[in-house]
Structure formats: structure tokens, C-alpha cells
Amino acid sequence: MKPLDPRLLRYSRSSRGFLFAGALLALLSAILVIGQAVAISSLVTSIFQDKRNLTSNHKLIIFILGIFLLRGFINFSVEYLASRSSSRMRNELRAVLLDKVLGGQAQEIFDEGPATISLLATRGIDNLDSYFSRFLPQLFIAASVPLVVGIAIASKDLTSGFIILATVPLIPLFGIFIGRFTGSATQKRWQTLATLSGYFLDLLTGLPTLKVFGRSKHQEANLEKIGLQYRDETMKVLKISFLSALALEVIATLSVALIAVSIGLRLVGGSLTLKSGLFILILAPEVYWPIRQVASYFHAAAEGVEAASRIFTILDSATEQGEMEISQIDEISWSELVVTYPNRANVIVPAGRITKNRVNLIVGPSGSGKSTLLAILLGFQRSYRGEILITSSGHSHNLRRVEISSWRKQLSWLSQSVNFPRASVREILLQGDCNLTDDQLKVVLTKVELDLADLPFGLDTNLGRISEQLSVGQKRKIALARALLKPAQILLLDEPSASVDDIGELGISQAIQDEIASGKFVVLVTHRIGLMGEDPVVVMGAN
């Protein structure tokens, strides 16, 4: 893992300003730390050795106050800047990621499902907070303060300079050494931890199941056992990381003690002044502390950096885009299509042809690839062997070379599991065709046999994740209505009668016949062969 990924600069514009300001503030605070040491050591010497009184030291005292005031402002700025920029950079990163994903440019979301991407765009990016607001600012400080302060110390006392030069590299070296040594063991432990921590969620999700089989009472002991096991495994991981923190801390404090003792001895010998001695004593911890702190933030930030590098990989990936715009469609046909899934047998779609003036039935048992064919037609599944040809005003075009959004404009679709955004029923239906009046919407709802009186607030009823006021069947009817409304040439219906128990078969047939009469391609994926009284164009899983 790199502490600072150059891709961050590319994808987050505000990161540049932040990095610049952060470096500047770190340098300023290094200078102030030195000024403070100079002032305090002078003050102590002048009181103790020169026996001066307070009034003759008033300039020094005002200087010290000024330095602390400035340090206060700088600390304020670092904190404010870090918090603000962290928020900004996280939002920017989320925005570019979502632009890519929602624009249909990230093939990962179709291949791996939405869960990994949405986890990355939410918790993953949130984990970057400690990286942006803690680790990065500390990294600047660690890169500048020890160097500047070390030079300042060496300029007063070469011996202390040598001790610092010899001991400072021990901290990162030791850190890396410990990391290497424990890395793979820790990695394995984290995996065990992930399994154990998933247990509680698994158990809560399965509570109704345990309840109906009378097993819910027996879980207490299990839960306790797993909880304690989780605790002990976590402690093993933590012991390692605390121990490495301890090692670094011991190196740092012993180095400071070494410097202090050597100063003391040379003071006795008379080769060093008290002022220099105090100056070095105040500054010495400032050399070690920032480096040790970076190491401790590094662990907290690692999770976020991991997420960031995965996000960058998605952002860097490019999918091939076709350029042929398509408008009028006469026919769609395909050769045998083969899709390979990991851990599963290949899905084979036999060659087929879709024409107007009929119901294009696609039938086959579950898992035989009906949904795969639809996913290919919709442009979500892009890795397949075989070709899809679209005949448009006498010419045949390969689907791979067709501009995808112009193609999708021609598609309307009822998916198997409906997913609405947070919107009212009216807004959902208007996604199909935004020029319709309420009365026209009601006509379609009647067609799919959805009674507005059954919806709590009629067309204003809210849909989406938050309000689960409607049943699956009602939602599918709304989705079917939306699919019918979209003025597209091709209508893809995936199991229109599943979960919709009370659309009379006649009702659906009638709606579909209407669409065919209006000149649309109608593709129907179903297990009810008898439904339309027509022969299927494709039978899946026949071999």
C-alpha cells in the first residue's frame, strides 16, 4: 500500500489544494516549534543563570505568548482544513465513482452485483476519513517537522544530531520489519474475524426461522461462545499491533532519554551551555513524536486506503463503447450465445430471432439462462461468445458496435425483481413517458388491473426503500405499467405474471396484444407456456 496514491490527485481536484496547504502549515508549525524552544530555553537561562527579573524578560514573554497564539491558529487551521478537505475529497470521490457507475460505465456493478459497489461507495469511502483527516496531515508533519527540527538541533549540538540521525530511521525500519513479520498472520486473523462478526447479523436475520423451528432459545450459549471467541481472536490481533506500537514508543522515548543524559553529562564537562541543553531537551521529542504518530494512524487509515485503491481501479477501467446510433429496428437475431460464470456451468442460449407481429416467447427452467439472454440484450452482460445482430433499415449491426444509450432508448423492460427509487407512483410512471396526464396514467393502471383505491395515497403514494407500504405484487404492476408506457420499440417482459397473482391472464394478454398491434417487438420470458397460445422462439436448457 502506498501512503499517497498519485491517482488521488487525478480524481479529487480539491486534494491538490489540500496537499499544498497541508505541507505549508506543517512547515510553519516546524518553524514555530523551533522558535518556541529558543524562547523558552532563553527564558529559563535568563531567570536561572542570569538572575534577571520578570520586567527585563518582558519581550521574551510576549514573544512566547505570540508563538503560542500562532501555534493555536495553525493547529486550528490544520484541524479545520483536514475536516473540510476530508469531507470534500470523500464527496468528490463518491461523485466520480457514482458518475461512472450510474452512467453504466462500470461493468463491475453488472458482473459482481450492486452490493460490493454500494459498500465501496458508502462505508468504503467513509473509512477514508481517518486517512484524509488524520493520516495525511500527520504525514506532512512527519515529513517536515523532524527534518527541520533535527537540523536545528544539529546546528546547536552535533553529538545530539548524530544520536538523532542514528535513532530516527529505527522507527520506520522497525515499523516495516514488524509489519512484514506479522502481516500474513494478521491478515489470516482478520479473515476469521470477518466470519465471526458476520455471525451476529446472520443470526438476527435468521431469527424468524429459528423461531418457527423452536430453535431460537438455544442460541444464547452459541452467541456467547462465538462472542468470546471473537473477543479472544481480536485480542490476538490487537496484541500484535499494540506490541509494535510499544516497540516504536520505546525506541522514541529511549532515544530522548539518551539525548537528555548525554546533554547532562556534557553540561557537567562544560562543553555545552545550559541554554543549548534546554533547547535540545525541548525539541528532541518533536523529532520522534510525529513519526511514531504516523505509524499509529497508518493502521487506522489502512482500511480506507484499501477501499480507495479499489475505487481507483474501477475508475481506471474502461469499457469498450460502440458508436453506431440506432433508430429504426426491423429484426433482432443471434447465433448461439455462451456465457461463462465462475463456479457454475456455462450458460448456453440457442440461436434465435425476434420479430414484430407476434409474442416472442422465451421459456426454460430456472437457472437455464433466460435472464442471461435479457441481460445481454439490455447491454448489462457484455462478456459472451457469439453475436447479436440488429437489422435496421436493411443493414445488420452487431450489438457490440451499437451506441449503447441509443439502443437502450429503444428498450422497455419489466425486471424480475423490481427496484424503485424513492419517488411517488406518479413519478415512477412518468419515467416511462413524462408527457402524460394523471388520467392517462390511470388508464394504464386499469390495464394492469391495479386499483388506485388500494394505494394509501393514490398516485402520490411513495415507493422505495423507506416506505414498504406496497406489496411485491402491487409494485410489479406499477413496474409493468411503466414498461408499457415507455415509447420504445422493444418491450422485454421478465415473468410478468410472477408474484402478480390477480392480473387475470386475459388482462395481461390483452395488454400485450395491444402493444403488438401498435408495432412493438414484444419479448416475453415466462414459465406459463400456455399463456399466449403461441410457440416459443427460444427454449432454454433443452439439451
Added chain:
Amino acid sequence: MRNLRRYLRTQTNLMLFSGLIGGLSSAMAVGLLATSAWLISMASMRPPILVLEVAIVAVRFFGLSRGALRYVSRLIEHKAALTTISNLRIGIYLSLERKVSKYFSLISRGGLLRRLVSDTETAQDLWLRLANPWIGAIVSGVCGIGIVDFLLPKLALILGGILAMAIFFVPVLALRWESTQQEIEESVFDSVVQACDSIQESLIFGYQENVREEIDEAQSALRRIDIRSGLSTGFAVFVHTISVGASVVIAAAFATKAFQSGEIAGVNVAVLILLPLVIFDGLTGLPAAFSRAGNIFASAKSIDGLLVVDSQELTSAYECFPDSDNYQIIFDKTVPILVNTNLEPFSGIADLGSILVLRGKSGSGKSSIVHALLGFLEYEGSITINGIEASHISSEERIARFSVLLQQDHLFATSIRENMKIANPLASDDEIMDAFKIVELFDLVTEVGLDTHIGAYGHNFSGGERQRIKLARALLHPSQILILDEPFEFLDYAQVTRIASRINELTANKTLIVVSHLEFALN
């Protein structure tokens, strides 16, 4: 937060102890600086080396024990926190297990279960992030002031006052009470998850723009909060720095006077002026920690709400479940009671040889009827089991006598065998395989083996396969009464016909209630 406190309190002693140790570890830094300052001042007066020996040893001791104490304190506090979490999980599980209706109202809304899990983990931060560092700051501060008090009591009084104010104000200034932060965060997350889930439909129906707008809006609200939080944290850090500066100057003034009046030895001047630099060190991490306090409190509060103990359970005396091998269940104008929804009354009879099929419009509450029969929901009207009103029998006993397939049924992230044994712990492998024969999974399971891990949420299997595993599991449970809620979802028409006829055969002398629109399959 009375209920949560019960759980946190069990580890109080350990937590306080670790806070104390942590504070002592910071105090070692105070000792280190004080001794070094004394050492250097003393050395400048060129005494015999022997005088310095003690200080040299002390410097090394402080240096080493600082790290060691810190290590010990972190180990103790994390162990205590993890134990607390483990107990909290059990508490939450038990309270949900007792209150199934509360559970159902919880899971009906999106990712709340997942959030509950993360809230449980956040609750430990009350100790780890807020209380303990604060206790540590007090302990190390008190130690530092103690040294000052030993040397110059007058100064100790003033520095003590500044420290007390800083220890109180620095966290309070950074503190964000805004629980809205978490709400807005959740709403951003919700929108993002929603957008990702509905990506395919949004591409076809072209509403990504709206989704993006919604997310951008929530994000900018989040940014405003972050900026405010940055301002207050920054201000707290500013106050911290200024307190140190003021203390250094005040210490210098007092030390000068005391030194000139002969009250203190000259070697202690450096000690007194340098001590303020470290006395306040314990406060360093507090602003950042307390800026997240609003979230921690919000999590703690939502956990607390779940842990409420219901005192009026098991008040009414229950009747026994009738023993028979011929059950008749009669629904008479049954209306399950749901918040915000009025359901139509339902009547029907399930009998030997006459299957009760619940069909009807989607959203008409078929599953709620099942839940009412199981005791997950209260109901009006009547449900009788061989003449006894269902609500007069405890929910536990009712459930024990049924074989149930729920729509919420879950496949656990373990082996196929373990999942099946939940329904019948005594079932042999042969019995399990017999159940798989009914649902046409025999070949698949034979091929992959009963030890196959089912994957999180059953992800190693397709939707139809998962549904059939659940159905087989329900059939494995020995019982005279079967209740199957949508058993044929995701299955093919032909397969449904075959499986349904096998179920018919199997349940010839049992009572069967089925929620399904494929009633024809069950004649």
C-alpha cells in the same frame, strides 16, 4: 440510557482501572520531562556525577514505563470493551427473540438490521473513545499538578484551575450533539445503495440524473455538517494550545518571583516552566474523539431502546395445545392488527384432506394471517385450533406444533446439513436427502455433498434452489400441521406441478395451509 448502562456497568471496574493506567502512562511523560529538566539544570552547575546518577536512572525508568503502561492499559480496555459487546449482542438477541412483533416491524425497513449490528459495535466507543481518554487526561494532569504543588503550591493552584477548565471545555467545545449527522449520513448511504440496486432500471428508464441530484443534495448537507464540526474541533484545539501557552507564561512569572525570594532552588525553575508543556498532553486526542460523540450517543440510544425490558410478559395463563392427529383450523372474520393498515376480515377452514389456500390481491395481508396464526401478530375475530382459540395458546407452543415456511426464512451461512438440522436436530442424512427428493434437489445435493457451505445468504445457490432448500427444510420438521407461505416462488410451472403433487401425497393425513396463487397445482 438505563438499559444500556446495565451492560456497560459490568465492566466498569476494569475500564476505570485501564483509564487510570493510561493516565499514569501519560504521567510518565510528565515525570520524564520534569526529571530531564532538573537533570540538565543541575548538570549545568557541574556537581559530582554521582548526584546525577539517580536522575539518569529515573529518566530511563520513566521512558520505559510509559510505553509499558500504555500497552497494559490498551489491552485491558479493549478486552473489557469486547466483553461488553458480546454481552450486548446477547441482550439484543434475547430481547428481539422475546418480542418477535418488534422484530418484524424492524426488518420491514431496509438495512436496519445491519445498522443495528454496527450500532452495537459503536456503543463500545462510549468507553474507548470518550470516557477513558478523558479519565486519562485527568489522571496525568493531576500527577503533573502534584509535582508543581510539591515545588510551588501557589502556582499549582492556578495551573490546576487552568487545567480543570481545559479538561472540561476542550471536549465540550468539540462535542457535536448533532444526531442529524448520522441521519444525513444514513440518507446519503441509503440513496447510494438504492441507486446501485436500481442501476439497471435507471439506465433503461433514464432517471440517473434525478438519483444523482438527490445524492448530491444529501452530500452537500453532510459537508456543511463536516465543516461545522471542523470549526468546533479546530476551536477546541486552539483553546488547548492557548491554555498551554498561558500556563508556560504564568509558570515563568511565578518561578521568577519564587526563585528570587529564595522560595525554590534554581534547578527547579526549568522544571516549573517546562512542566506545562506536558501537563496538557492528555488532552491531545480529545477534540477529535468528541467531535464524533453525537454519532456514538445516537448509536447508544438506539441500542438502549431495543433493550427495554417488558415487564408484562406471560401474564395470562395459557391453555395447552390440543393433542390430536386430526386438526381443524378455522379462521372466522380474522383481522390481523397492523399499524397504519386496515385489512379485510378473512374466513376459511383448514381440515384433513381439504387444503386451505390463501390467495387474493397482493397486499391483502395473506402473510399477516399466517403471522397471526403463529402469534407474531395480534388479531381481531377468531382463529380456532380444534375449537381452542389460538390466542389462548402461547405462541411458543403453537409454533412448536407447526411446520412453517416463512417468506422471511433465512439460510444460515453454514453447511447444508446444519441448515436442515435446524428444522429437526435428530434427522439422519437419509431423512434429509428424502426431503430433498421432494423438492428435486436430490441430484444436486448428492453431487455437492451435505457439507457444502451454503454461503452468506445462500449465495452459492440460485434463487430457485434456495427456495427449494427452505421448502425441504420446512418439510423435514415433524408436525401434523403445515403452513407454507409462497412455497413456489421462483420455481417453474412444470416443477411446481410435480413438487405440489408430492406435497399433496405427503400431507394426505395432515392439515395444510398454503399461501400461493398457484392453487391449481394443489387441486
